[in-house]
Amino acid sequence: MFVSIDPVSPAPVVVLAARDEYADRAWLPPARHWPQQPRLLGGLDLLAGGTWLAVRPGSEAAGPRLGCILNGFGRPADPAGRLSRGELPLLAAAGDGLDDRDWERYDPFHLVTAEPGLVAVLSWNGTGLTRQTLGPGLHGIINDGMEGTAGHRTSSQRASRMMAARLAHFRPRLASAPRPAPALGPAAGADTPTDRAWGEWSVIADGDGLDRTDPAALVQHRDFGDGRVWATTSLSLVALGPAGVRYDFNPAPGNAAWHHVETAGPAG
Numbered sequence: 450m451f452v453s454i455d456p457v458s459p460a461p462v463v464v465l466a467a468r469d470e471y472a473d474r475a476w477l478p479p480a481r482h483w484p485q486q487p488r489l490l491g492g493l494d495l496l497a498g499g500t501w502l503a504v505r506p507g508s509e510a511a512g513p514r515l516g517c518i519l520n521g522f523g524r525p526a527d528p529a530g531r532l533s534r535g536e537l538p539l540l541a542a543a544g545d546g547l548d549d550r551d552w553e554r555y556d557p558f559h560l561v562t563a564e565p566g567l568v569a570v571l572s573w574n575g576t577g578l579t580r581q582t583l584g585p586g587l588h589g590i591i592n593d594g595m596e597g598t599a600g601h602r603t604s605s606q607r608a609s610r611m612m613a614a615r616l617a618h619f620r621p622r623l624a625s626a627p628r629p630a631p632a633l634g635p636a637a638g639a640d641t642p643t644d645r646a647w648g649e650w651s652v653i654a655d656g657d658g659l660d661r662t663d664p665a666a667l668v669q670h671r672d673f674g675d676g677r678v679w680a681t682t683s684l685s686l687v688a689l690g691p692a693g694v695r696y697d698f699n700p701a702p703g704n705a706a707w708h709h710v711e712t713a714g715p716a717g
Contacts, residue, residue, distance in 0.1 A: 450519060450561065450590045451623055454568055454583060460630045460688040460695070461565045465623070465654050466517050467667055467702075468492070468501050468685075472678040478700050479504075479685075479710045489542050490696065490710060492683060499535020502685050503542035506635065506694050506712035513694045514564045515687055516541025519592055521557030523601035524575025534558050547571070552578055557601065559590060565690050574601040587624050589616045614665035622653050629686075634693030635713035643697045643707035647686050654684050656703050668702040 453463040470476075475495040482493040482500075488511075491503035507513030516538035526532070532554045540546035541562040552573050560571040568583040572594060581595060588595065591612045593602040603609050626649035632641065643651045654667065661670035661680075671679040684699040686707075696710040 450517060451619065452561065452563065452568055452583060452588045452590065453623070453628055454585050454588070455628060456566075456585060458628070458630050458690070459692065460633060460690040462515075462563045462568055462689040463629055463650075464515060464517065464561075464563065464685070464687045464689075465650065466502050466685045466687070467654075467681050468683045469669060469679065470501075470682050472680045472682060473676070474682075476682070478683075479696065479698050481714060483539065486539055486543055488714065489539060490712065490714075491538065491542070492698075494535050497533040497535045499533050500538050501535065502687075503538040504687060504694055504696055504710075504712070505542045505544070506696075506714065511544065512564055512691070513689045514542045514544055514562070515689060515694075517561045517563075519559045519561075519590060521559050521572060521574060521592060521594070521599065521601065522603050523557035523573075525556045526554050526575070530554050531556065559592070559594060559599070561590060563689060570595060572599060574599070587620065589620050591616060611664045614663075615667060618659070618665040619653065619657070619667055622657060623650065626650060626653060629688065631688050631695040632692075633688060633690045633695050635711075637692070637695075639709055639711065641709070643686070643709065646695060646709075647697065650686065651697070651707055654686060654702075655699060655707070661703070 451465045477493040491500035502517040505514045557574050570581045572579045629647045631646035656668040659666045668681045686697040688695040699707045
């Protein structure tokens with residue numbers, strides 16, 4: 450996941466998020482899937498009922514927010530009482546519910562919460578909770594934490610090398626490309642295709658020409674045998690600003706077209 454912060458831009462927060470998951474884990478594309486949270490948009494994980502990324506488009510009553518989660522490393526939760534991490538992006542995007550959680554019931558994670566004036570990362574390693582506020586610039590967040598520097602990181606040298614290679618390739622590529630500032634809000638940009646709204650970022654995000662088995666690949670495909678395939682199953686580009694959000698989604702990186710996610714909906 451990459452987050453670009455520019456406080457003077459009309460879109461102060463720009464997010465590129467890739468979802469890596471076992472390819473046979475069923476899900477639905479972004480929509481308002483949660484009747485108890487009708488303002489929130491996100492992809493639905495059909496196994497656990499939560500999401501990996503949730504967006505609140507914003508209204509006169511409440512500004513735009515985003516919640517996005519990455520799996521972390523550390524001590525896992527007791528299976529008898531484990532809660533799904535997929536509920537946390539919903540709570541983060543809704544703007545409540547993160548002060549009194551029983552964190553020991555969650556497996557390790559890194560939870561990114563963003564609004565136009567503040568981006569923070571909440572990390573849980575199974576024994577301790579840390580919070581970081583991000584300043585202006587381009588930030589890379591991986592399963593090994595902010596810029597790969599979490600106290601608890603993977604014990605797999607292969608996985609560690611792959612994550613480091615991903616950062617090493619895509620950080621300079623995104624940093625050297627013009628920073629996108631798409632039109633924001635439910636009435637702005639719906640007729641503007643992703644490539645025009647996001648420029649080079651949409652091309653870089655969709656693989657940047659790397660083979661899916663390249664250690665640095667953002668769009669991955671790893672066949673572990675016995676039908677177990679680990680892959681990048683979707684990509685999201687989200688911009689947040691005082692005027693609202695722009696949300697684009699790719700349901701099959703490298704094989705499908707980006708599309709704009711309609712953000713008009715319930716007020717409040």
